[in-house]
Amino acid sequence: MKELEKKEMRIILASASPRRRELLSQLGVEFEVCPSQGEEKITEHLPELAVMQLAQQKAADIAGKTEGDAWILGADTIVVYDQKILGKPKDEEDAKRMLGMLQNHRHQVYTGVCIWKKGNGSEEIRCFYEKTDVVFYPMTEEEITKYVATGEPMDKAGSYGIQGIGGLYVREIHGDYNNVVGLPIARLYHELQK
Numbered sequence: 001m002k003e004l005e006k007k008e009m010r011i012i013l014a015s016a017s018p019r020r021r022e023l024l025s026q027l028g029v030e031f032e033v034c035p036s037q038g039e040e041k042i043t044e045h046l047p048e049l050a051v052m053q054l055a056q057q058k059a060a061d062i063a064g065k066t067e068g069d070a071w072i073l074g075a076d077t078i079v080v081y082d083q084k085i086l087g088k089p090k091d092e093e094d095a096k097r098m099l100g101m102l103q104n105h106r107h108q109v110y111t112g113v114c115i116w117k118k119g120n121g122s123e124e125i126r127c128f129y130e131k132t133d134v135v136f137y138p139m140t141e142e143e144i145t146k147y148v149a150t151g152e153p154m155d156k157a158g159s160y161g162i163q164g165i166g167g168l169y170v171r172e173i174h175g176d177y178n179n180v181v182g183l184p185i186a187r188l189y190h191e192l193q194k
C-alpha cells in the first residue's frame, strides 16, 4: 500500500461503472478510469471461476492497451440463483423474469476482481472473488412491474440495485454490502497490501 500512498504507481480502473469508481475512491489514491470495451466470454461453469474470468478479461483488455507500468483493476458482478447465472437483463421482460425468480428467495452475489500489475517489463496477475448472500422479501407482480418501470434494474446484474429502490426488497444480507454494489473494496484494500 505504501507504493499506492506515495502515488508512485499508476492505477487504472478498467470499468465504466460509476459505483465502482465511487467505491475505489475510498482508497484515497488517485486513479484513472479506462473502461474495457472487449466482448467478455464465459467458459467456466462455476460462478466463482466465471466472475474471476470476466474480471480478468476486462483487465487484460486495458493491460494490452496500456504503455508502461501500471496496476489495472478489472471487476465483474453476477447474481446466482438456483445454479443459474444472472447478468444484466436484456430488456424489461428479462428484468421481470429475473425479479420473479429472486423474490421471496435467497440468492448469491459474486464479484470477481483482477489485479493486473505491469512493471519492469513483467506482468503479475492476481484474481479473487467475494460472495454475498441476499434474501428478498416477496414481491407482487405489480411491484415488479413498477420497479422495472423505474429503469433502475436495467444496468444491474440480477436486475436490482441494493443501493437504490431495490434495497426496499432486501430482507437479509450476509457478507460484504459493497460486494453487491460491484466492488468488495475492503477485500481489495487488503489484497493490494499483500
Ligand SMILES: Cc1cn([C@H]2C[C@H](O)[C@@H](COP(=O)(O)OP(=O)(O)OP(=O)(O)O)O2)c(=O)[nH]c1=O
Pocket: 014, 015, 016, 017, 019, 020, 035, 036, 058, 075, 076, 077, 078, 079, 088, 109, 155, 156, 157, 158, 160, 161, 162, 163, 166, 180, 181, 182
Ligand atoms: C446486484 C447489484 C448489481 N449492481 C451492478 C454492479 C455492476 O456495475 C453491474 C453488473 O455489471 P458488470 O458487467 O459487472 O459491470 P458494468 O457493466 O456495470 O461495468 P464494467 O463492465 O465496465 O466494469 O450491476 C449494482 O449496482 N447493485 C446491485 O445490487
